[in-house]
Amino acid sequence: MSRLDLKNGVIEIIHGSGGRASSQLIEELFIPHFDNELLRQGNDATAFDIPAGRMVITTDAHVVSPLFFPGGDIGSLSVHGTINDVAMSGAKPLYLSASIILEEGFPLADLEKIVISMANASRTANVPIITGDTKVVERGKGDGAFISTSGIGIVPEGINISGDLAQPGDLILLSGFIGDHGVAILSSREGLEFSTAIKSDSAALHELVSEMVQTVPDIHCLRDPTRGGLATTLNELARQSKVGIQIYEHTIPVRAEVKGACELLGLDPLYIANEGKLVCICPKKSAENLLNIMQQHPLGKEAAIIGQVTEDKQQLVVMKTTFGGQRVVDWLAGEQLPRIC
Amino acid sequence: MKYVDEFRDGDKARQIAELIQSEVRPDHQYRLMEFCGGHTHAIFRFGLVDLMPENIQFIHGPGCPVCVLPAGRIEAVIKLLENSDNLILCTYADLMRVPAGKRDSLHKAKARGADIRMIYSSTDALNIARNNPGQQVFFFAIGFETTTPPTAAAIKIAHHEKLKNFSVFCNHVETPPAMAHILSSGETQLDGILGPSHVSTIIGSHAYAECCKQYSTPFVIAGFEPLDILQSTLMLVRQINEGRFEVENQYCRAVKTDGNKKAQTLMSEIFEQRPLFEWRGLGELANSAIQIKNRFSDFDAEKRFAMEHIEVADIKGCICPAVLRGVSNPDECKLFGTVCTPEDPKGACMVSSEGACAAYYSYGRYRTEVEVVNS
Amino acid sequence: MCLAIPAKIESLDALASTAIVNLNNIRKEVSTLLLDEVTVGDYVLVHVGYALERIDPVEAARTLAMFDDMQALGDTE
Numbered sequence: 199m200s201r202l203d204l205k206n207g208v209i210e211i212i213h214g215s216g217g218r219a220s221s222q223l224i225e226e227l228f229i230p231h232f233d234n235e236l237l238r239q240g241n242d243a244t245a246f247d248i249p250a251g252r253m254v255i256t257t258d259a260h261v262v263s264p265l266f267f268p269g270g271d272i273g274s275l276s277v278h279g280t281i282n283d284v285a286m287s288g289a290k291p292l293y294l295s296a297s298i299i300l301e302e303g304f305p306l307a308d309l310e311k312i313v314i315s316m317a318n319a320s321r322t323a324n325v326p327i328i329t330g331d332t333k334v335v336e337r338g339k340g341d342g343a344f345i346s347t348s349g350i351g352i353v354p355e356g357i358n359i360s361g362d363l364a365q366p367g368d369l370i371l372l373s374g375f376i377g378d379h380g381v382a383i384l385s386s387r388e389g390l391e392f393s394t395a396i397k398s399d400s401a402a403l404h405e406l407v408s409e410m411v412q413t414v415p416d417i418h419c420l421r422d423p424t425r426g427g428l429a430t431t432l433n434e435l436a437r438q439s440k441v442g443i444q445i446y447e448h449t450i451p452v453r454a455e456v457k458g459a460c461e462l463l464g465l466d467p468l469y470i471a472n473e474g475k476l477v478c479i480c481p482k483k484s485a486e487n488l489l490n491i492m493q494q495h496p497l498g499k500e501a502a503i504i505g506q507v508t509e510d511k512q513q514l515v516v517m518k519t520t521f522g523g524q525r526v527v528d529w530l531a532g533e534q535l536p537r538i539c
Numbered sequence: 540m541k542y543v544d545e546f547r548d549g550d551k552a553r554q555i556a557e558l559i560q561s562e563v564r565p566d567h568q569y570r571l572m573e574f575c576g577g578h579t580h581a582i583f584r585f586g587l588v589d590l591m592p593e594n595i596q597f598i599h600g601p602g603c604p605v606c607v608l609p610a611g612r613i614e615a616v617i618k619l620l621e622n623s624d625n626l627i628l629c630t631y632a633d634l635m636r637v638p639a640g641k642r643d644s645l646h647k648a649k650a651r652g653a654d655i656r657m658i659y660s661s662t663d664a665l666n667i668a669r670n671n672p673g674q675q676v677f678f679f680a681i682g683f684e685t686t687t688p689p690t691a692a693a694i695k696i697a698h699h700e701k702l703k704n705f706s707v708f709c710n711h712v713e714t715p716p717a718m719a720h721i722l723s724s725g726e727t728q729l730d731g732i733l734g735p736s737h738v739s740t741i742i743g744s745h746a747y748a749e750c751c752k753q754y755s756t757p758f759v760i761a762g763f764e765p766l767d768i769l770q771s772t773l774m775l776v777r778q779i780n781e782g783r784f785e786v787e788n789q790y791c792r793a794v795k796t797d798g799n800k801k802a803q804t805l806m807s808e809i810f811e812q813r814p815l816f817e818w819r820g821l822g823e824l825a826n827s828a829i830q831i832k833n834r835f836s837d838f839d840a841e842k843r844f845a846m847e848h849i850e851v852a853d854i855k856g857c858i859c860p861a862v863l864r865g866v867s868n869p870d871e872c873k874l875f876g877t878v879c880t881p882e883d884p885k886g887a888c889m890v891s892s893e894g895a896c897a898a899y900y901s902y903g904r905y906r907t908e909v910e911v912v913n914s
Numbered sequence: 915m916c917l918a919i920p921a922k923i924e925s926l927d928a929l930a931s932t933a934i935v936n937l938n939n940i941r942k943e944v945s946t947l948l949l950d951e952v953t954v955g956d957y958v959l960v961h962v963g964y965a966l967e968r969i970d971p972v973e974a975a976r977t978l979a980m981f982d983d984m985q986a987l988g989d990t991e
Binding site: 389390457458461463464519520521522523524525526528529531532535536537538539 | 540543547549550552553576577583584585586587589590603604605631632633635636656657658659663666682686765880881882891892893900901902903
Binding site for chain 1: 916917919921937938939940941942943960961962
């Protein structure tokens with residue numbers, strides 16, 4: 199059997215049929231890039247020792263169009279997304295699993311790019327992919343590539359972080375500029391093309407979180423404002439904790455380019471997706487200290503205190519605008535689509 | 540953002556508001572209609588109501604293209620999509636969630652398999668037609684006079700390129716007849732009108748002169764930024780106080796008396812008056828819309844596909860029509876905020892973020908709920 | 915409403931009747947078919963990929979000056 203043609207070859211149905219072609223794909227593409235001791239066991243299930251304490255598990259399905267965008271691709275996104283979900287419990291991520299669903303005809307060169315990007319993201323984050331699977335669907339039955347990743351992690355002793363723990367009086371911190379990921383995706387979407395230097399903020403946040411929980415172990419809530427943006431995450435936290443939230447527009451970091459793209463397309467930065475930001479709710483007394491720690495980390499340089507938790511039976515998120523008024527910041531209705539009127 | 544940020548200055552806004560406060564006559568109720576959804580949106584988004592004296596009342600007008608489109612027009616497109624296998628529908632995303640008949644929408648039609656592409660510009664529809672010569676590309680054109688010239692440009696280009704697979708479903712409507720209808724019906728008493736800003740860049744401020752004179756109603760062409768709206772309100776208050784009624788132009792940085800002649804010439808080359816067209820809420824209005832001229836009938840989707848006229852009854856209890864005429868407020872509707880929400884809109888005014896119901900729901904609840912808590 | 919936003923013309927392609935506009939460093943190609951005269955540096959109102967009208971800098975400045983006058987008036991009261 200000749201080697202995979204990574205330059206001109208495409209995915210064929212047989213690559214997912216479990217036979218020799220499947221194993222060739224694994225041996226020539228996945229194993230060399232993902233290589234680690236646990237993966238080398240080569241079994242259907244990978245065995246590992248577990249440390250004492252509380253563990254967390256999360257799973258995340260990744261679909262994105264286009265697959266390659268400024269600042270990342272579906273590969274790095276699938277690694278960062280799951281690491282971040284583990285980290286939002288305050289846990290240290292240990293291992294990842296990945297399953298990839300490919301569409302017949304998908305170029306092997308693109309697959310290799312995605313695999314290399316996943317491997318780099320996992321290596322940089324120091325969270326290995328220790329088991330995986332690939333399936334192939336017929337042409338027309340998939341959108342190129344879908345990736346589902348799961349992750350496990352261990353929660354340090356004394357840490358208890360959950361979306362229902364926000365208390366009136368707590369302060370709300372945001373780790374940096376919002377809307378970069380969503381605008382980067384929009385800028386490369388067919389028909390909308392506009393050019394901008396904005397790149398996706400896709401990044402693994404577990405090291406930032408690790409420093410945060412070490413300094414302030416009594417953090418109440420952590421969440422990454424991905425789909426639905428900051429507005430949706432704040433509404434989720436308000437509902438889960440049965441509290442209200444007051445934020446201040448002038449404190450929320452938004453890049454000028456993101457503001458510009460939003461004005462052009464009739465969108466609101468509060469609802470645009472992020473892939474490398476977190477929202478943190480902590481007791482007022484710890485907030486300044488936490489802010490300093492966040493600002494010292496490269497992924498939290500532009501961190502800011504953006505508001506506080508209030509008592510509110512309606513569980514509304516209310517924003518004081520730079521203009522001087524108050525307005526409700528509602529859940530995202532439908533999806534954020536460019537509008538003309 | 541130049542020409543945006545300067546017009547969103549909160550301190551200046553409060554100063555203009557004070558001036559309005561000092562000039563309104565305490566014994567008079569000022570009922571001002573903001574024609575455009577853009578004004579409605581800005582009034583809520585920036586909390587301008589909070590800055591206004593109590594005797595100034597904003598009445599929301601029909602200036603939301605998505606809201607005034609009869610559901611039957613969408614239903615007709617869905618029918619067509621279901622009966623053809625080589626049709627690509629191009630639409631502005633604004634239309635996707637608007638309720639057609641029987642809880643259907645373009646969004647749902649897409650989920651059932653229709654090839655629907657959301658576009659940003661009419662030029663995108665042309666590109667899709669060029670790239671898919673084997674398929675019919677159907678452009679669902681909506682909008683007021685602002686959006687009409689880009690549609691005209693697309694038809695002209697398609698004609699020039701002899702594109703065989705491109706057609707336009709024309710739903711473009713004109714604002715002055717709608718305004719005249721509201722003023723003539725006398726259903727709601729209005730003291731003044733904040734006129735369209737971007738529509739007026741095309742048709743010019745003089746387009747409203749006749750209407751203003753005939754109904755003796757003060758008129759100010761108002762920009763969409765909060766300071767524009769406040770200044771326009773002050774200008775209206777002064778006209779009302781002085782017993783004047785004329786068309787004044789606050790948005791003079793973009794609106795000329797005669798409008799954009801080149802765009803007008805292009806529009807009249809491609810389009811002609813449509814004798815009768817239905818507006819949701821206002822009913823059938825004479826000479827209030829346009830249609831594609833015979834010379835360009837190859838590009839007229841209504842002719843190419845012999846589209847059906849479909850009547851769709853309004854959802855029971857929905858008062859969108861009354862809201863669009865400025866007769867009722869969204870919160871007077873039994874469905875408002877209960878069965879009709881932005882997630883599951885029953886009426887068109889809840890879909891578009893420019894719709895009066897959506898603006899009330901998204902931004903207005905804070906006000907009403909706080910009032911409830913306080914009382 | 916009709917969503918339109920002022921953006922600055924950075925370059926023009928007279929043959930194709932298009933321009934590249936810049937709004938906070940977001941660059942987008944728009945059609946200039948609806949305008950007779952546009953020059954690099956002009957601000958235009960962009961709507962559905964078309965430049966609808968030039969923003970008149972003199973009129974804009976006059977409107978802004980009026981706000982300031984109102985403010986002065988408001989201050990004296």
